[in-house]
Amino acid sequence: MPISEPAIAALTAVFGDRLSQRAADRDHHAGSETFHRAPPPDAVIWPLTTAEVSSALAICNEHRVPVIGWGTGTSLEGHALAVHGGVVLDLGRMDKVIEIRPGDMQVTVQPGVTREALNTELRATGLFFPVDPGANASLGGMAATRASGTTAVRYGTMRDNVLALEVVLADGRVIRTGTRAAKSSAGYDLTGLMVGSEGTLGIITELTLRLHGQPEHVAAAVCAFPTLESAVECVTATMQSGIPMARIEFVDSLGIRAVNAMAHRSYPETPHLFVEFNGSAESVRADAAAFGDLAQEFGGTGFDWADTPEERSALWKMRHQAYPACLALRPGATAVVTDVCVPMSHLAEAVAAASADIAEQGMTGPILGHVGDGNFHAALLVDPGDTDQLARAKAIARRMAERALAVGGTISGEHGIGVGKRPLMAAEHGEAWVVMGAIKAALDPRNILNPGKLIPDRN
Structure with a gap:
């Protein structure tokens, strides 16, 4: 059902030319990084403040208009598609780093700040934000999808690095979850509830994140293995041995062929591990040596070390570009x-x-x-x-x-x-999936927030 004229009029009164029904803007918000597609939304809005997000949701709730949050559009399972029409809230212009608190190793940001932009802002502090899903995703989107990535093995996922949130609920109410304290026993963990809720319970408008100290020394390498099984068994043995890996990534032989073609490399077309070690110079040497010895037991050969920042950046750029490289295998x-x-x-x-x-x-x-x-x-x-x-x-x-x-x-x-993956949720969660639906119904009784995603259909 198309969005009503009274709803458009009310939203236009708040957003003016930051509401668009142009085909190009709508079409831009109708695709994804993968095969998932949906019809374009009825309109796209670019809010600048929490108050504007609150106004938009209050209006949409009154008129029963679906609202879908949008970060950078890098999600892979169709999270931000308007499958029931409605309005996309593109949060990309809410991109301010609000406050850096080096003494607390924390930062507060708006949701449109990307992880790369944040780490650029943090360079002079000796701190960094470690969660790295590969794409230069927005931090609000990363929280909404409970993202992780290459560094999760050492630094955890968004679940572990989001301390507090500001969230606008379906009816326009603004709540704050969590605190700046290191821990709390005060009530339900609403921060944990919102992280990973994929925009079905609220729109995140502010995040307080945990930062980490930049390691004194970093070394990274690529090594080849004779078989898929030997490479993966090496990973299992490495983790069981307690070697403190910062990253340990697997790429199979076909993936290596794709990486070679895109990055103009000549790695042997066999399974590879991409690894990284962080710490003091002495500990990194020891950890790298211990991993090297273990890898050799599983047939690991051809270690290609990247010691300078430029070499490491090039190595991880290869890994992060593996998806477009794989697509290039079949133009x-x-x-x-x-x-x-x-x-x-x-x-x-x-x-x-x-x-x-x-x-x-x-x-x-x-x-x-x-x-x-x-x-x-x-x-x-x-x-x-x-x-x-x-x-x-x-x-x-x-x-x-x-x-x-x-x-x-x-x-x-x-x-x-x-x-x-919505059709698979019942198999994983059983009756707990029904409970998720009950939580959704309590917070969003008119089902305007990202409908058709994550939770069961309502009767």
């Missing part, structure tokens, strides 16, 4: 990008089973992963409009999820649910 293709997370003791078998499924189905599907915490991804390439390929890719993704659940894992370690 014109899109992808079903999926992830699961399993207990470390089941990681090798889960990755091997996914690889076998991809081969059996005749699909092109590189596997990569933040394997230090049991999380891995597959980018299953499909031709747009090819329903058979899409069905086979979705079947592979479903089997990955089912195997993860069978060993006590989860259907998503970091991509989140959106529309793509």
Whole structure:
């Protein structure tokens, strides 16, 4: 149902030319990084303040207009698509770093600040924000999806690094969750509830984040392994040995072929691990040596060390650009990008089973992963409009999820649910998924916040 003229009039009175119904603006907010698509929203709004977000939600709640929060549009499961029409709140212009508190190792920001912009702002403080999902995502979006990434094995996910939030609820009320204190026993953990809620419970308008000290010394390397199993078993042994990894990333042989082509490298087309060590110069040397010895036991060879900041930046840029590199393997293709997370003791078998499924189905599907915490991804390439390929890719993704659940894992370690994995939520959560729906109904009784995502349909 199109948005009503009275609703548009009320919103235009608040936002003026920062409300757009132009086709180009609407179309920009109708796509995603993967195959997920939806019709364009009815309108796009660019708020500048919490008060404006509050006004927008109060108006939309009164007129029963769906509201979808938008960060940078880098999500992978269709989180920010207007599947029921409505208004997209693009928070990209709420991009101020409000306050840096070096003594507390904290920062308060608006949701449109990106992780790269924040770390640029922090350079002179000796601190940094570590959560690194690869894309230069907005921090509000990262909190909404409970993002993690390459550094989670050492520094944790957004769940571990968000201390407090300001959130606008569906009816326009503004609440604050959490505190600047290191811990609290005062009531429900509403911060934890909002982190990962994917915009279905409220719109985040301010975040207080935990910062970390920049390490004295950093070393990174790439090394090759003879088989997928040997590389992943090396990861499991590394984590069990207690070597304090800052990052440990897996790229399979097809992924390495893609990286070689995009970055003009000549790594052997076998599975590789990308690793990083942080600490004092002495501890980094010791940790790197211990990992090197362990890797050799699993056939690891060809260590390519990156010691300078420029070399490390180039190495991690390769890893972060693995997704577009994989897409380039099949020009014109899109992808079903999926992830699961399993207990470390089941990681090798889960990755091997996914690889076998991809081969059996005749699909092109590189596997990569933040394997230090049991999380891995597959980018299953499909031709747009090819329903058979899409069905086979979705079947592979479903089997990955089912195997993860069978060993006590989860259907998503970091991509989140959106529309793509919503059909799998009952299998993971059972009656708890119904409870999530009850929480949603209590906070958003008119179901205007990102409807059609994450929680069950209402009767």
